[in-house]
Amino acid sequence: MINFINNLFKVHLKKYEAELALHYELPEQLQVDTLANLLVTMEGTAFGQDHHLAGVRHGAGFAERVPVRNYDELQPYLRRMLRGEDNVLSPDRVRWLAQTAGTTSGQSKYVPVTRDNIQECHVKGSWMTLAMLHMQREDLKIFARKNLLIGGGVYDPHPDNGFPVADISAILVHSIPLVVRPFYIPDVKTATLPNYERKVRIIAEMAAREDSITMLGGVPTWNLALYRHILEITGASNLLEVWPNLQAYIHGGVSFGPYRETFRRLIPKPDFLYQEVYNASEGYFALQDGEERDDMLLLLTNGIYYEFIPFEQFRSGDRTAIPLSEVEEDVPYALVITTNAGLYRYLVGDLITFTTRSPYRIKIVGRTQEFINAFGEDLLSENVENALVKACRETGAVVKDYTIAPYYLSERERGRHQWFIEFLELPVEQSVFTRSLDLALQRENSNYAQKRSNDFAISELEVIALPPGFFQQWLRRKGKVGGQSKVPKLANHRHFADEILAEINTMIGES
Template identity: 45%
Template sequence: MKKRIHQIDLFKKYPHEVQEELFHNLIETAKNTEWGKAYGYKDISSVKNFQERVPVSTYEDLFPYIERVLKGEQNILWPSKVEWFAKSSGTTNARSKFIPVTPESLEDCHYKGGKDMLSIYVNNYPDTKLFSGKGLSIGGSHRPSEYNSKISCGDVSAVIMQNLPIWAEAMRTPPLKIALMDKWEEKIEKMVEVTVSENVTSFSGVPTWTYVLLKRILEVTGKSNVLEVWPNLELFTHGAVAFGPYRQLFREIIPSDRMNYLEVYNASEGFFGIQDQRDTEDEMLLMLDYGIYYEFIPVDQFEVEYPKTLTLDQVELGKNYALLISTNAGLWRYKIGDTIRFTSLSPFRIKISGRTKHFINAFGEEVIVENAEVAITKACNATGAIISNFTAAPIYIESGKRGGHEWLIEFEKEPDSLQRFTHVLDDTLREINSDYDAKRQNDIALQEPVVHAVPQGTFMKWLKQKGKLGGQNKIPRLSNTREYLEEIKKVSCIK
């Protein structure tokens, strides 16, 4: 671990050199693949050549190639044999995405990220007792592909767990046969049964689903908080959704100053960032030596057919960028759909600011996920509320009516006043987003938000109806259409 910390320090010190070397390795490795031949990788000698020759790709652009690999063809996007695919977990697309997982991406990216996470944590907390017990991991499931029975597809967490070395498997709980079950409700019961008797010192997962498990553990054991079940618990590693709105929720059931929280940025497409400093919330070190070459698309280029892209040496502090990656899984100049902003350029640290398709901009207000999460957190703090889930969408202008935003919020603990909660939410959005504030002036374009408190269990019921219960599935926080909001309103019986 100490040796690895030294290597991390090196890429922090020489970020551009590390990325440049990695870029040339990717091009050299893939030059004889079908994709590499089509785009003349043998002749690419610089990033500029690469950007001029290779198009920016969405999943839909790459799918004809990915489909061939799913059917068993090899050496299409990457030369190594591909036997695993990570099935994307988002709720925004009815059609699932299948992301290739190569031996290199598994070993040099996903596993390396997991080991670095531990290295960084131990470096920051040298007196840790983490390894005196087990890590509880909440993952998804996998099954043979419908295209080819020799290829398996599933949540990236399931792919990782299924391929863990024996030494790593011995350090985790529950056993694989339970961890990889595909029936979520049954899995939760089995996980509770097996893990309550273990000495769990850490757990990892999506905050939403982790909370569901912990709440069920307290119900079954009759304990008042999680530390009564696992007294040596010290770490929660979380990702996939911003933790800010959930922080108080976890403090309520894990009431300890010794409990630590570590944010990571991992996705089906790769492992990108790790919180490397103590006492910083949702700010992560961009990991530069995982077989991923990074480019960044400025906001004004998001919808451009041939966007201008920036390299790491061209980015600026505080600006939103869409993330573009070329990887050792054979994803080339791939738009993963996330937006980030840099909080530091030496070393390169980032915050996830949202999704390129998750925003509200029906009236030019340009509200992004990060705005919503900051406002929700502040409103909770001001009113003593604790939330478990939320979503928002526009209220369109109708004859005689002004437009606005409608919020559905599932509270674990109700605010002392829903009206005051709404005021703080609105005021915070005005404070942090000048476009929103301009549209709210004198209620000219936007009226005050409409906030509904929906019954507990509403969002889970909606996900179950969609067949997306458990795993790494997420609630769409913001949408520029009312599709999801109207579906969830029906579940909650709000008119």
């Protein structure tokens, strides 16, 4: 009976497999159709009327009438929506507010999530991800056993309007179709608890007693905390001793590179599948479409129309965006989206590059506000992540989280980069790790290598190891606890670095 149910779901996934096939055959046409459908739906909204969108069906006319906006610039419309006014940005009623706290800077942002957006973007993206997994491995038993998901939190309703507020992953958990909920643990209430430490403890006790888990899902950082609890409870040396039927892990939210070796030790199974997804509060954007790939297929039929601003141009203040058909490979772009939730030509804040144009595959290379260019090095997150992975591989270190800031030139010493790192596993010798990291970064970024040549402009980077749990406590003190709260990886200033140093000095003084 169980295998029969699993086979039924495989049949259901076939329609998503067919839709994915179109991404390889007619990608530009998919985007033309998506924009036309969005404009038909949105032209009668307050936003559509203000921008004279009636009859507009093509990208050029749309771009002429609607400027590219960030969250703050969309606020006049968002405030009306938050007051409960209907048909402002979308004709569909708002069901949730997705809390997108991002990094420690600034206040939490609330992105409207409508029923159409939930079903035709986020839930659909999840089905497409499962379809992609089945295309890679037909023997998957996702709907024959149990699947363990650790999602975000559901928080207090918004004080102005009573709309429910949650992390997007918690909204997805709430939106899991009733017919498939029996195949997922924990229950919805537990999976969406806002207190992460308590949630991890409860789920660990529950999951340690369940031996039929086949698929895992969630952000690597919180999942690692959960798995370590489970190993402590069971006394097992790896997760296969607890769950021998494990087959796949769906992950996103942070770069997986620094955690890959740790997961391989936790799940020592050569044919175990790792499936990366790019799912943000604003939309389900991309998924990994091959077991050996390190990029992701851009999803073009999820109610999202994409545009792209070359990053160099964006930094100069020019927001002229280009459509998908005009992008080039290996050029960093600021991502601009128009969605079925009512975000129009909206700056997500992410930087991506295209790795291929047939089909359109992308990598996330950073954030528009996260880079370091204090000495002309023009460092992006992708450079940092790649260097960190290499240094960890060479020294046996495992990094939990980090942030980087410039240390400026003075009369007495050259400038350098300061890396504040919280390790899961310390390197045997920190000096060896530091040297390895610096050399790897020079290989990743030629501008950095030039500035480092003979210590010409900047000295070797400095690594400051932080005590376990430091970043979690730091975020909590800033009121930033939850699945959407992240440590800023790169800052072209010292605000965060000086905060951290002050906190370290306080801890030393109290000890």
